[in-house]
Amino acid sequence: MKLYDIAHSRAGDKGNTLTLSLIPYQEQDYALLCEKITEEKVKQHLGEIVKGKVTRYELPNISSLLFVCEDALNTGVTTSWNMDAHGKTLSYALLEMEI
Amino acid sequence: MKDKIRIGCGAGFSGDRLDPAVVLVKDGKLDYLVLECLAERTIALAQKRKLQNPAWGYDPLLERRIESLLELLLEQKVKLITNMGAANPLSAADKVIEIAKRKNLSVRVAAVVGDDVLAKLDVAALSLETKQPLSSHGKIVSANAYLGADGILEALKTNADIIITGRVADPSLFIAPMLHELGWAENDFDRMGKGTVLGHLLECAGQVTGGYYADPGKKHVPDMVNLGHPFVDVFADGSGLLGKVNGTGGVINLDTAKEQLLYEVVNPHAYYTPDVIADFTSVKLMQQAKDRVRVTGGSGTTKPDTLKVSVGYQAGYLGEGEITYAGGNAVGRAKLAGEIVRERLRHTFNEIKVDLMGLNAVHGNALHSTEPYEVRLRVAAKTPDAALAARVGEEVEALYTNGPGGGGGVRKYVHEMIGIVSCLMDRNLIKPEVIIKSI
Incomplete structure (x- = not known):
C-alpha cells in the first residue's frame, strides 16, 4: 500500500524550506501515520531532494502531520534552477511512500 | 461594535x-x-x-x-x-x-x-537564510x-x-x-x-x-x-x-x-x-x-x-532549453542529446542541470519506475551574463540538425532572476x- 491510498498532502515553500502536510482520509488512520511516518522515514524516502533536516509536527486536533524539510528547494523559488522551483509537486512524491 | x-x-x-x-x-x-x-x-x-x-x-x-x-x-x-x-x-x-x-x-x-x-537597511546584516552578509548575494534592488x-x-x-x-x-x-x-x-x-x-x-x-x-x-x-x-x-x-x-x-x-x-x-x-x-x-x-x-x-x-x-537582489540569469523525443528509445535519444549539450557547454558554465521531463525532472531519479513513451529534455544553467544564458537554449535548438534523431518542439528561455533573502529589523x-x- 502507498501513502497515496490513505492520505493526501499539500506542499508549501518558505525560502529553501519545503513544507509537506500529511492528512489521512479517515481520521482513525492518524495513529498509524504517527507510528509509521517518522522524520527518518521521510528523509530517507525523499533522498536527494531533501538535503537538510526533517522536522515532524503532530496536530492531533486536526488529525494531521506536518513535515518541515530544510535545504530542499535548491536555494528556493527565486533563484532555483529546478523545473518546479517551488517544489509544489513534491506533495505527491511523499505520497509515493510504501507503508 | x-x-x-x-x-x-x-x-x-x-x-x-x-x-x-x-x-x-x-x-x-x-x-x-x-x-x-x-x-x-x-x-x-x-x-x-x-x-x-x-x-x-x-x-x-x-x-x-x-x-x-x-x-x-x-x-x-x-x-x-x-x-x-x-x-x-x-x-x-x-x-x-x-x-x-x-x-x-x-x-x-x-x-x-x-x-x-x-534607505534604512544595514547591508552588512546577515541573511536569515544563508547567514552571509546581505550585500554579498548580489546588487540589492529592494528591501x-x-x-x-x-x-x-x-x-x-x-x-x-x-x-x-x-x-x-x-x-x-x-x-x-x-x-x-x-x-x-x-x-x-x-x-x-x-x-x-x-x-x-x-x-x-x-x-x-x-x-x-x-x-x-x-x-x-x-x-x-x-x-x-x-x-x-x-x-x-x-x-x-x-x-x-x-x-x-x-x-x-x-x-x-x-x-x-x-x-x-x-x-x-x-x-x-x-x-x-x-x-x-x-x-x-x-x-x-x-x-x-x-x-x-x-x-x-x-x-x-x-x-x-x-531583500531583493540581482541574481543573474537562468538560461533554459527544451526539446521532446517520443516513440522507440525516446529516453535513450533524450539522454544522448543531454550528454551532447552538456559537453558542448562544458567550458561556458561551471554547472549544468539536465532533466528528462516525464522521467526525473521534478522528483529526481529515485521514485520513478517505468519509462515514458514521450520525454522532454530540459537543460538549464545559471550565469551573471544574459548573453551567456541564451547559449543554453541555442545549443538545445541546435540539436535539430546536430543531435539525435526525431527531436521536436524546441523552446528556449532566458529569465532574469531576482533573488530574495531576509533579515530582521x-x-x-x-x-x-x-x-x-x-x-
Missing part, C-alpha cells in the same frame, strides 16, 4: 482569476473584500518597474481588477483591502482615482506606505518590511473605501478589519492568534475552496470551472465560519481546510506575523453544513520585537503612514 463581520478573499496571488472576486462582491454579502496579490519576489520585480518609470511599480492587474470591481464595491458598500500597491501604493491609489473619475464615481482611497526600508495590521487599521479609521498597501503580512490584511469592527484591543493577542488562523485559511483564496486540491477519482471537486473563492464570518470571540457563494463551483470541507491550514507553515506552534505569534496546534475544524466549515481554537501570545524584511524603525486620496 459588531458581533460578526464577513470578509471575502477574491485573489490569492498576483495572477489569480478576476471573476471570483466579482461574484463575491455581487452575491457574497461581504463587509470586506481582500485581494492578496503580492508574493515575496513580486515586490522586487515591482521595484524594478518603478525604477523604469516612477509612476509604475504597482500590481500589473490592478487596473483590470479595479475596473471590474469598483462600481460594485461602492454599490454593495464593501470595503476593499489589497496589497496591490506593491512597490508603489501611492501611484496605485492615483490609478484608482483615475478609474473612478472616468466612471464618474466618488471614492476615498487610502495608501499605506512605510514598508520600503531600503521591504512586512508591515502588520496597524497601518491598515489607521486607514480604516479614516473611513476609506479602498485601502492599498505594499508589503504587509498576508494575515494582517484580515486582522485589521477584525480589530476595527469587533472591538478587539491591539494587545488582545489571543484573539489575534485566532484571527490569524482565519486570515491564513483565506489568504490563498481558491486553495481553501477546492482549488489545488482535486485529484480525479480520489478527491472530488464539483464544477471546478466556476470555482468560487471563500469568505469567512468572523465572530467577536475570534472563531469563524468558512463559506462560499451558493451556486459557485468548488468545495469547502475538512480536508480542504486542513491542507490550507498547514500550507507554508514552518512551525505550527509559533506562526510569526507582525501582529502576533500564533499557535495553530489548538485549531479545531467542524463541518457545519455543505461548504461551511466552522473554525475554533488557535491562540496567540505576544508580538515580535522585530519585523521581517525581504527593529520594529521601532518602521513607521507605517497613511495617505488619503479622494474624488
Whole structure:
C-alpha cells in the first residue's frame, strides 16, 4: 500500500524550506501515520531532494502531520534552477511512500 | 461594535482569476473584500518597474481588477483591502482615482506606505537564510518590511473605501478589519492568534475552496470551472465560519481546510506575523453544513520585537532549453542529446542541470519506475551574463540538425532572476503612514 491510498498532502515553500502536510482520509488512520511516518522515514524516502533536516509536527486536533524539510528547494523559488522551483509537486512524491 | 463581520478573499496571488472576486462582491454579502496579490519576489520585480518609470511599480492587474470591481464595491458598500500597491501604493491609489473619475464615481482611497526600508537597511546584516552578509548575494534592488495590521487599521479609521498597501503580512490584511469592527484591543493577542488562523485559511483564496486540491477519482471537486473563492464570518470571540457563494463551483470541507491550514507553515506552534505569534496546534475544524466549515481554537501570545524584511537582489540569469523525443528509445535519444549539450557547454558554465521531463525532472531519479513513451529534455544553467544564458537554449535548438534523431518542439528561455533573502529589523524603525486620496 502507498501513502497515496490513505492520505493526501499539500506542499508549501518558505525560502529553501519545503513544507509537506500529511492528512489521512479517515481520521482513525492518524495513529498509524504517527507510528509509521517518522522524520527518518521521510528523509530517507525523499533522498536527494531533501538535503537538510526533517522536522515532524503532530496536530492531533486536526488529525494531521506536518513535515518541515530544510535545504530542499535548491536555494528556493527565486533563484532555483529546478523545473518546479517551488517544489509544489513534491506533495505527491511523499505520497509515493510504501507503508 | 459588531458581533460578526464577513470578509471575502477574491485573489490569492498576483495572477489569480478576476471573476471570483466579482461574484463575491455581487452575491457574497461581504463587509470586506481582500485581494492578496503580492508574493515575496513580486515586490522586487515591482521595484524594478518603478525604477523604469516612477509612476509604475504597482500590481500589473490592478487596473483590470479595479475596473471590474469598483462600481460594485461602492454599490454593495464593501470595503476593499489589497496589497496591490506593491512597490508603489501611492501611484496605485492615483490609478484608482483615475478609474473612478472616468466612471464618474466618488471614492476615498487610502495608501499605506512605510514598508520600503531600503534607505534604512544595514547591508552588512546577515541573511536569515544563508547567514552571509546581505550585500554579498548580489546588487540589492529592494528591501521591504512586512508591515502588520496597524497601518491598515489607521486607514480604516479614516473611513476609506479602498485601502492599498505594499508589503504587509498576508494575515494582517484580515486582522485589521477584525480589530476595527469587533472591538478587539491591539494587545488582545489571543484573539489575534485566532484571527490569524482565519486570515491564513483565506489568504490563498481558491486553495481553501477546492482549488489545488482535486485529484480525479480520489478527491472530488464539483464544477471546478466556476470555482468560487471563500469568505469567512468572523465572530467577536475570534472563531469563524468558512463559506462560499451558493451556486459557485468548488468545495469547502475538512480536508480542504486542513491542507490550507498547514500550507507554508514552518512551525505550527509559533506562526510569526507582525501582529502576533500564533499557535495553530489548538485549531479545531467542524463541518457545519455543505461548504461551511466552522473554525475554533488557535491562540496567540505576544508580538515580535522585530519585523521581517525581504531583500531583493540581482541574481543573474537562468538560461533554459527544451526539446521532446517520443516513440522507440525516446529516453535513450533524450539522454544522448543531454550528454551532447552538456559537453558542448562544458567550458561556458561551471554547472549544468539536465532533466528528462516525464522521467526525473521534478522528483529526481529515485521514485520513478517505468519509462515514458514521450520525454522532454530540459537543460538549464545559471550565469551573471544574459548573453551567456541564451547559449543554453541555442545549443538545445541546435540539436535539430546536430543531435539525435526525431527531436521536436524546441523552446528556449532566458529569465532574469531576482533573488530574495531576509533579515530582521527593529520594529521601532518602521513607521507605517497613511495617505488619503479622494474624488
